[in-house]
Amino acid sequence: MIKINIYLLTIMIFLVFEIINVENLKKRSFYLKNSDFQYMTKGFHKNKPLKSYLSNFTTNNININYILKDNTYEGAYEIIYDKLELLKKENSDNIDHINTFEGFLEKYKEEIKKHKSCTPQVFLDIFLQFIEAFNKYRYYSFPNVHRYDESLYEWSLNFWSQLIDKKNSKFLGIENIKKIEKWKEEGHNIIIFGNHHIEADANIIKYFFDVHGSQDISRNMIFIGGHKIRTDPLSRPFSVAANLLCIYSKKYIENPPHLKEEKILFNHKSLNALRNLFNQGKQIIWLAPSGGRDRKGSDGHIKISPFDPKIIQTFHIFAKRSKVKTHFIGLALYTYNICPPPNTIDIDEIEKTRSCSYSSVSLNLGEDIFDLYPDMKESEITKNLYNYVNQLYDQIR
CATH class of the missing domain: 3.40.1130.10 (Glycerol-3-phosphate (1)-acyltransferase)
Known part of the structure; x- marks a missing residue:
């Protein structure tokens, strides 16, 4: 009887935890981590300017997607800005450069929002890819010929x-x-x-x-x-x-x-x-x-x-x-x-x-x-x- 009660209690705790998670996801933008794929895959957007568009980015062979629930430029900007602030803490020698880039980010957002040249999701994706590339190559020493x-x-x-x-x-x-x-x-x-x-x-x-x-x-x-x-x-x-x-x-x-x-x-x-x-x-x-x-x-x-x-x-x-x-x-x-x-x-x-x-x-x-x-x-x-x-x-x- 005690074992059954413990079993039922465990199930109830698990269900409550799942309900809380679902409610939290409804309230904010979130990201999904998927470690089942080793290589970058392609996603497509209705307003893609070229033949194809990379809609996600890779960190150590893990695909990460940030999905905007409200689909606004401001929402995308906040996520990018927070990432840049975190980047400052990890790159104390590049704080001035990152501050410069935050100014560029603000102007970029204003321009694409004004002219509707891409969706907020695309805006988010390409700037997160920049941050990933920044981290990957921040100490890269260029050879005489770089491929x-x-x-x-x-x-x-x-x-x-x-x-x-x-x-x-x-x-x-x-x-x-x-x-x-x-x-x-x-x-x-x-x-x-x-x-x-x-x-x-x-x-x-x-x-x-x-x-x-x-x-x-x-x-x-x-x-x-x-x-x-x-x-x-x-x-x-x-x-x-x-x-x-x-x-x-x-x-x-x-x-x-x-x-x-x-x-x-x-x-x-x-x-x-x-x-x-x-x-x-x-x-x-x-x-x-x-x-x-x-x-x-x-x-x-x-x-x-x-x-x-x-x-x-x-x-x-x-x-x-x-x-x-x-x-x-x-x-x-x-x-x-x-x-x-x-x-x-x-x-x-x-x-x-x-x-x-x-x-x-x-x-x-x-x-x-x-x-x-x-x-x-x-x-x-x-x-x-x-x-x-x-x-x-x-x-x-």
Whole structure:
């Protein structure tokens, strides 16, 4: 009799506990943990901007979904903000950067809410994925050649695509994508020289190729990456989502002085890696030969910064020595309003404030400069490339 009473009491306690749990779940947003799956799976949303959308994120091979009951931007924001506050406690050396990101988060929420570019659930998902990538790569040391994290590929496109006014964006030179694909199949190298506006340019260039049916280019293109996109904790999650050949630009070589030799050695290794890539063939490489982002002038216009002749000369020498046919392509972009850079250039510091806007973007993919100027002398390559990219730029701004 005592055993039966204990058994009944146990059942009653279990039922009460289950009822309390159900009531609690009705009152708030909650998350589900599922450890039965080792790999990230895909979810789909009605308003997905691309062909697919990663709707969950993975922590140590555990899928975690946060489901918004009220489906509001404010509810999503609160969850993200709480996660960032927790992140500060776990990353005392990155508190300033996380504070900066909280300001960006607030602006991002305002923009997507105003323009209804994505649902609150999508907003929540992509920012939680950012936090996961931040944790995963916060101590990551970039090698000379970094290969992209495939699990972050679609997320990196979706994060920025929510800020793109797709209706008013302008994409020109689509027909030249097929030429690049054909050249790559034939074993040629394709070097894309372009101007540079914002930190997210690599992701927007990938987006350009992806939405025009060339995931092969989008996934395999290599971007020449500088100093800040590797050292800035807020940029790093997006940087690891792209293929990078890492190199220090000349303005960072001597700062700080005690790291100069180390940086020079790193650059030598990167140049050797670049030479090997040229010799292999089938490479698609993007770089900004200006060595940095374009800034607004005193008249409010954004002019393309001058191209560095030494950079273009280096690529031309490698192309000739490789014995592999190489194409020099021009690409102009106008992405400035999505995530404007500061007007001043500070070598020592990473940006203290970050903003964003829902805006159109424009890209214009050009042709091979050697086809346009078949009799061009080596000394004329930089000038002709710069003038050509400016012509492409004038068509989209």
